[in-house]
Amino acid sequence: MANIFAFAEARNGALRKVALETVTAAWKLADSTGGEVHALLVGEPGISAKAQQLGEYGADVVMVCEHQGFGQYNPEATAALAADRIKSGGYRAAIFSTSAQGRDLAPRVAAKLGVSLVTDVTGMELTGDTLVVKHPMNIGKIVATVAIAATPAVIAIRPNTFTPVVNANAGRVENVQSVGDPSASRVVVKELVQGGGGKLDLADAPVIVAGGRGLKAAENFKLVEELADAFGNAAVGATRAVTDDGWRPHTDQIGQTGRLVSPDLYVAVGISGAVQHLAGMRTSRTIVAINKDKDAPIFKVADYGIVGDLFEIVPALTAAVREARKGH
Amino acid sequence: MGGGPVREPDPASRSAPSGPLLVSLCEIFHMGMRLKIAVCVKRVPDMDVRFKIGSDGTSLDETGLKYDINDFDAWAVEAALQLKEKAGQGEVVVISLGPDAAAETIRKALSMGADRGVHLKADRIPFDGFAIASALSAELRDGGYDLILFGKMSPDSSNGIVGPIVAEQLGLPCVTSISRLEISDGKGTAKRELEGAQEIVEFPLPAVLTVDEGLNTARYPSLKGIMAAKKKPLEVKPAALGDSKVSVQKLELPPERAAGRIIGVGAAAVPDLIKALQTEAKVL
Numbered sequence A: 001m002a003n004i005f006a007f008a009e010a011r012n013g014a015l016r017k018v019a020l021e022t023v024t025a026a027w028k029l030a031d032s033t034g035g036e037v038h039a040l041l042v043g044e045p046g047i048s049a050k051a052q053q054l055g056e057y058g059a060d061v062v063m064v065c066e067h068q069g070f071g072q073y074n075p076e077a078t079a080a081l082a083a084d085r086i087k088s089g090g091y092r093a094a095i096f097s098t099s100a101q102g103r104d105l106a107p108r109v110a111a112k113l114g115v116s117l118v119t120d121v122t123g124m125e126l127t128g129d130t131l132v133v134k135h136p137m138n139i140g141k142i143v144a145t146v147a148i149a150a151t152p153a154v155i156a157i158r159p160n161t162f163t164p165v166v167n168a169n170a171g172r173v174e175n176v177q178s179v180g181d182p183s184a185s186r187v188v189v190k191e192l193v194q195g196g197g198g199k200l201d202l203a204d205a206p207v208i209v210a211g212g213r214g215l216k217a218a219e220n221f222k223l224v225e226e227l228a229d230a231f232g233n234a235a236v237g238a239t240r241a242v243t244d245d246g247w248r249p250h251t252d253q254i255g256q257t258g259r260l261v262s263p264d265l266y267v268a269v270g271i272s273g274a275v276q277h278l279a280g281m282r283t284s285r286t287i288v289a290i291n292k293d294k295d296a297p298i299f300k301v302a303d304y305g306i307v308g309d310l311f312e313i314v315p316a317l318t319a320a321v322r323e324a325r326k327g328h
Numbered sequence B: 001m002g003g004g005p006v007r008e009p010d011p012a013s014r015s016a017p018s019g020p021l022l023v024s025l026c027e028i029f030h031m032g033m034r035l036k037i038a039v040c041v042k043r044v045p046d047m048d049v050r051f052k053i054g055s056d057g058t059s060l061d062e063t064g065l066k067y068d069i070n071d072f073d074a075w076a077v078e079a080a081l082q083l084k085e086k087a088g089q090g091e092v093v094v095i096s097l098g099p100d101a102a103a104e105t106i107r108k109a110l111s112m113g114a115d116r117g118v119h120l121k122a123d124r125i126p127f128d129g130f131a132i133a134s135a136l137s138a139e140l141r142d143g144g145y146d147l148i149l150f151g152k153m154s155p156d157s158s159n160g161i162v163g164p165i166v167a168e169q170l171g172l173p174c175v176t177s178i179s180r181l182e183i184s185d186g187k188g189t190a191k192r193e194l195e196g197a198q199e200i201v202e203f204p205l206p207a208v209l210t211v212d213e214g215l216n217t218a219r220y221p222s223l224k225g226i227m228a229a230k231k232k233p234l235e236v237k238p239a240a241l242g243d244s245k246v247s248v249q250k251l252e253l254p255p256e257r258a259a260g261r262i263i264g265v266g267a268a269a270v271p272d273l274i275k276a277l278q279t280e281a282k283v284l
């Protein structure tokens, strides 16, 4: 009857997709323990309106903490509250996302609880006293099976891996108090600078169109943007060669030192497929590569390749995708 | 002021940005602070190889692997050196937990310009970041550091947890994944990389920071630096690792991606690609 804790991430007053993923993952575990899923949602006054959606994805209880001090991500107050709830709730496991916020939050919470954690988890199973998880290591070249013998077992799941599943549950809202004054945190987020002009984010997008040095100049990235627009649900990514040259911001970089993504469709345009780039995208469901060099390593991981000049192929593909999606 | 002459602040450092790392430390001088910075560095294998799993099934076969300082940690060392150089005084201490060979990693940071090293000796580097953090915290706790720097993550264990755990264990403010840093007047401002956005974060010193790509470019050790590093102090102590409740049961190679196919050449191949995306991959 052990209950499972899920942290529901919000940004700018809205739930992020990763919040539904943690609740979905928690529901799968709770199913095996016969326990309940309790989600924690923090935000400015008004955030409780989002609790219902967490119920739809499997939360039995949504603990909501509303405070002005939670307008921006507040690492210290959020960690203090999460640790306090996990401790007093006696949970078997606590699930976070390996998003930028989750990467920051989960180790703080684990440390407050005096336990270790595993991040970037791609699979999990409770067996007796241990939670056994899958964890890619060495830039995805090795997959480790790791046993967590601690209670609570704290993990952060890899984004885009536990697909949100509707599992209507009560989603009973419980208002909870912050621990201390969230406005008194030492670490303060002064400003959230949105990049990419409101376009879809790499973590949430089912389709990613990524460009490399083959595009030759910053202004040619509009070819990549137009293809992303044609898909309608695509984000734009880039290689380090491109972010180093300042053609795209560093936040767009995919790879070993950039972002890890695994969308349904990854379109690599003018990207050679260096091992450090592959590290960030090789788990994408379907990979398409467009490159003029038929021996480029990207073709080794691509499900579908087109050899040739991207300046000719990409505009044709953009038009064809628009045509195929007509009526959507 | 703590002793040495008060230097005029470099006017350029206050106005025009001279690089990604902006530091105006003049205020710290007036407060008589001397910047003492610790950098935790990990020895990691070069990732550009085909890994083999050892006969025990739970560790890597190390034959033929090449090791070096984690890239993120080299950027952390660089950040510490730049802060110290702008201040004109201070100390950069490099700490690494690992087997005998971790001393090489520390020497590399010393040859870049760090002042002294501490080697927390262990038979091997454990997978469990909590155990590593606890041993590092024990060393750092009474060190009187103004800043403790980490890499954002190590590519081998791929957890990215050691820095923030140390911060909690020491009760220090922590900002993770920074790509820009300014320190002045006992306070810091950093930029944090998120998905599709950035946060501008303020924090007081002393603090723990973890370094993302983009903060700086790490310098190469000069020949002079390499010679000087040989004479710099390197203290060796046993690592206080404690037990671990997280253990690797098995390592595996991930399933290979099924071989793909070249659909065709040039724009003429586009219709076939669209068809494949619609009917096989079902993503359109």
Ligand SMILES: Cc1cc2nc3c(=O)[nH]c(=O)nc-3n(C[C@H](O)[C@H](O)[C@H](O)COP(=O)(O)OP(=O)(O)OC[C@H]3O[C@@H](n4cnc5c(N)ncnc54)[C@H](O)[C@@H]3O)c2cc1C
Residues within 6 Å of the ligand: A211, A212, A213, A214, A215, A238, A239, A240, A241, A242, A253, A254, A255, A256, A257, A258, A259, A269, A270, A271, A272, A273, A274, A275, A276, A277, A280, A290, A291, A292, A293, A296, A308, A309, A310, A311, B071
């Ligand atoms: C420690 C470390 C970490 C790194 N981390 C990352 C990381 O996180 N992410 C990352 O991406 N890289 C990373 N790199 C860099 C990586 O090694 C490669 O240098 C980089 O990925 C190359 O980017 P690219 O494919 O855009 O450029 P290139 O390798 O130069 O490839 C350009 C490609 O475009 C093709 N091309 C050129 N013109 C055309 C045309 N007209 N039509 C079609 N195709 C064309 C070429 O055939 C070529 O294959 C890292 C490197 C190191 C050492």
Ligand SMILES: Nc1ncnc2c1ncn2[C@@H]1O[C@H](COP(=O)(O)O)[C@@H](O)[C@H]1O
Residues within 6 Å of the ligand: B040, B041, B042, B043, B070, B072, B073, B095, B096, B097, B098, B125, B129, B132, B149, B150, B151, B152, B153, B154, B155, B157, B158, B159, B160, B161, B162, B163
């Ligand atoms: N064995 C170690 N010795 C010193 N520092 C370490 C060690 N392991 C990890 N770190 C530090 O913690 C950071 C994050 O590592 P990790 O949590 O393993 O991804 C690294 O970039 C280092 O700064």
